[in-house]
Amino acid sequence: MSVLRMRDFRVMLPVFSVTCDDLSVGPGEWLLVRAPSGFGKSTFFRGILGLEKTEGELILGEKKMSILPVHKRNFGVVFQEQLLFPHLNAIENSLFGVRLRRRPTGTDWNRAKEAFSALDLEHRMEAPLNELSGGERQRVSLIRALLFDPDLLLLDEPFRGLDSALIEKCHMLLERQLSRKAVPVVWITHQNEFEPQRKSVLYGGELNHGRRHFRYHSGQSQAD
Amino acid sequence: MRIAERTLLALPALALLSYVVMGVSSLVFSGSFRxxxxxxxxxxxxxxxxxxxxxxxxxxxxxxxxxxxxxxxxxxxxxxxxxxxxxxxxxxxxxxxxxxxxxxxxxxxxxxxxxxxxxxxxxxxxxxxxxxxxxxxxxxxxxxxxxxxxxxxxxxxxxxxxxxxxxxxxxxxxxxxxxxxxxxxxxxxxxxxxxxxxxxxxxxxxxxxxxxxxxxxxxxxxxxxxxxxxxxxxxxxxxxxxxxxxxxxxxGYRESNDSGGWFGILAVLVLCLMGAIWLAFRIENAGDFIAPLLLTIILGGCVAGFTLIFSVSSYFSGFRSISILGAWFSPLLLSLSVWSLTGLVVSPFLNVALIQTLFFAPWFSQILFPLLDRAQRAEMEAARVFGAGKVRAFFEVEWPRLQGGVRRVLGLVFALSATEVSSVMLFSRGDFDTLASYSQNLFARFRIEEASFGVLAMLLVSAIALTIGERRA
The missing domain is CATH 1.10.3720.10 (MetI-like)
Known part of the structure; x- marks a missing residue:
């Protein structure tokens, strides 16, 4: 049961920085990250992943994530642009994270098939990537983030382009995963496609207009 | 990229460059030049x-x-x-x-x-x-x-x-x-x-x-x-x-949209094979071609390998222009520039391999660099996020996309090396022969049938290399 903690966490870019002073997200809890466009949501996201230079503490359970390289963090991610691999078909893409850790077993394949069928994709499992629609890719990307049992889920607008029925199915799949292994979820979104039971919200605001320094803080939005 | 990493990556490219510089200096300051x-x-x-x-x-x-x-x-x-x-x-x-x-x-x-x-x-x-x-x-x-x-x-x-x-x-x-x-x-x-x-x-x-x-x-x-x-x-x-x-x-050499190239290559392959078999019965010394054939294959393999290392090194170390150096000269000019190093620094055979590498690297780079430029950086990052180290991320994400083009061009470089003759003739001085130089010498002695057999064998080797490159691509 891991808790995600950030203290004086700062993502540094040459042109601006993003700060989160103090935050903790419990297992199974959803952290909704909200900010207007251009306020560094993606930078914040990339900082947590380890793709940008950071300062301060980022701790998951007992592990200091900030000192681990990106591939050792064991995070499940849904990227806004999906970033699936064009040389793999749908189910191979979904098992990519598993394959990097071990040879996929029958259980892994069965779990993948179940996930595909839960998201109405059972007929598209063997489809090459270029034959999948945007919505189908989005769902494959979500399955890929779940199958290898990550320690943290990071979702960057994962339901964009999906209708409400599919969003509900995705939500159910996510909840099923969280009941299997309760991990913190960081969800970057413009609007709530659904309401998680346990959630906290992180708002982004501009601290210093001259230096383009954004601060993310819990509680009320500055706009509210 | 860190300076140490970059320097390490640049080593093969810089080594080859210094080989040419050394050759030119040695040629200019040698007693044979006035x-x-x-x-x-x-x-x-x-x-x-x-x-x-x-x-x-x-x-x-x-x-x-x-x-x-x-x-x-x-x-x-x-x-x-x-x-x-x-x-x-x-x-x-x-x-x-x-x-x-x-x-x-x-x-x-x-x-x-x-x-x-x-x-x-x-x-x-x-x-x-x-x-x-x-x-x-x-x-x-x-x-x-x-x-x-x-x-x-x-x-x-x-x-x-x-x-x-x-x-x-x-x-x-x-x-x-x-x-x-x-x-x-x-x-x-x-x-x-x-x-x-x-x-x-x-x-x-x-x-x-x-x-x-x-x-x-x-x-x-x-x-x-x-x-x-x-x-x-x-x-x-x-x-x-x-x-x-x-x-x-x-x-450069672009991807084919139709199967015509395939049939063209196969047709030449079959024609060469038939011609070579027919000529083999007409000439007496077909066995003499075995050593040049083996040397052609070894040389082609070496040049293809060196070209890959040299191009990758110059790309990733940021010294791209080194790899297109050879595009400004002919193989014979390059050979001349390092001719005085024959037998001094490396063997004549390696000299030929290095000269051909310099000459064919621009061909290779023309195809490889745009492919690497279009690298799926975001997908590589995604693979890293899912747990792949740098090397594994490259082989999981980039290599499947690159391998077709790389193999195709390696086949082409092999074929070009098998048919290049001037550097071999200048460096070998009769010590060793590839199929190309052996056939060239036969032509010079007006032994046309034997020379034709050599050329057909050379074409066969090239066509096989091209076929493998095309097929795997």
Whole structure:
């Protein structure tokens, strides 16, 4: 049961920085990250992943994530642009994270098939990537983030382009995963496609207009 | 990237560069070179004659190839691109053989003259121009032609404004490349010209370096003139490409959209095999070709491997321009620049391999660098996020995308190495032979049947390499 903690966490870019002073997200809890466009949501996201230079503490359970390289963090991610691999078909893409850790077993394949069928994709499992629609890719990307049992889920607008029925199915799949292994979820979104039971919200605001320094803080939005 | 990493990556590229610099310095400061003699040769009427002869026939070759290429394109209406492309990578020696065959059928008294060279150059130029122009026409797409027709242009005017004018920059680039090929053509001129005074610049350099009558100062003088002309051609090529933008001009080897190339390669493969078997029964010394064959394969493998290492090193270390260094010289000029290192630094065989690497690396880089430029950085990051280290992320995400192109070009480099003859002849001095140099020597002794067997074997090896490259791609 891991808790995600950030203290004086700062993502540094040459042109601006993003700060989160103090935050903790419990297992199974959803952290909704909200900010207007251009306020560094993606930078914040990339900082947590380890793709940008950071300062301060980022701790998951007992592990200091900030000192681990990106591939050792064991995070499940849904990227806004999906970033699936064009040389793999749908189910191979979904098992990519598993394959990097071990040879996929029958259980892994069965779990993948179940996930595909839960998201109405059972007929598209063997489809090459270029034959999948945007919505189908989005769902494959979500399955890929779940199958290898990550320690943290990071979702960057994962339901964009999906209708409400599919969003509900995705939500159910996510909840099923969280009941299997309760991990913190960081969800970057413009609007709530659904309401998680346990959630906290992180708002982004501009601290210093001259230096383009954004601060993310819990509680009320500055706009509210 | 950290400086230490970058330096480490740059090592192979810098090593090869310093090898050339060392060769040039050693050549200039060696006792066999004298500046005053070089100046004498530079101003001599003999050199002026050679330059004029080379340029005259090269321009004639261009004109004939261009007219014939357009005629063929109009007849074929844009078909056969891949077959043309395949024939455009055939070695000069194959065209020389073809000309000899044609002239024998025509019962010509003596086939050895510059007219035969011109005929072979035209034969080689036509498929190159046809392939390039028809690919350019395909890139233009049908839309603007449809618009022209809709606006009232007849078929001739539509052709002129769409196909002809649309591909003008490309035609310029292709003609310059073809001009380059003529200027650096070696084996074909050696076989067909009939020897001095019918020598082009490339052959004249070799003649000056011939065993027993080596005149380094003369070779350097001719080399300087040739390098200057080649530099002008290269600059012209850069100018044409920048003036037209990248659209419509591809110097490299592009992916085929049809299976014609495949059939072309297979057809040549079968023909070569049948011809080689037939000739093997007619000549007595077929067994003598085994050693050159093995050496050709080993050399081709080494050159393909070195080219890959050299190009990757220069790309990732940021010294891209090193890998295109060879594009400014002919193999013989490069060989001349490091000729004095023969047997000193590395073995003559390795010298040949390194020279060929320098010469073929630009071909390889032309294909590899754009592929690497289009690297899926975001997908690589995604793979890393899911748990792949840097190396594994590369092999999981990038390699599947790159491997087709890399294999195809490695096949091409292997085939080009198997047919390159000038560097082998200059460095080996008869110590070792590839199929190309062995066949060349047989041609020189007018043992045409045996030489033809060698050329067919060489074509077979090249065609197999190209087939493997195409097939796996």
């Amino acid at each position: 500046f005053s003699l070089m100046m004498e040769h530079l101003l001599s009427s003999e050199l002026r004659y050679t330059v004029l002869l080379t340029l005259k026939y090269a321009f004639l070759g261009l004109a004939f190839s261009w007219v014939l290429a357009w005629s063929l394109l109009l007849i074929l209406r844009g078909g056969g691109t891949s077959v043309f492309r395949f024939f455009s990578v055939l070695p000069g020696m194959a065209y020389a053989l073809l000309v000899l065959l044609v002239l024998r059928l025509l019962k010509t008294e003596s086939p050895y003259s510059m007219r035969s060279v011109l005929m072979a150059w035209t034969m080689a130029g036509v498929p190159f121009l046809c392939g390039g122009i028809s690919e350019g026409i395909r890139d233009l797409g049908p839309k603007s032609k449809e618009a022209l027709r809709a606006l009232g242009a007849g078929p001739v005017r539509a052709f002129f404004h769409h196909e002809f004018r649309g591909t003008l920059p490309l035609q310029g680039a292709l003609l310059l490349q073809q001009f380059w090929f003529f200027l650096t053509s070696f084996s074909l001129v050696m076989i067909l010209s009939g020897g001095p005074p019918w020598e082009t610049l490339e052959v004249a350099i070799y003649s000056a370096m011939r065993l027993g009558q080596t005149d380094v100062s003369k070779a350097v003088a001719i080399g300087l003139v040739q390098a200057s002309i080649l530099a002008l051609v290269r600059m012209g090529l850069i100018w044409v490409r920048s003036a037209a933008g990248s659209r419509g001009i591809s110097e």
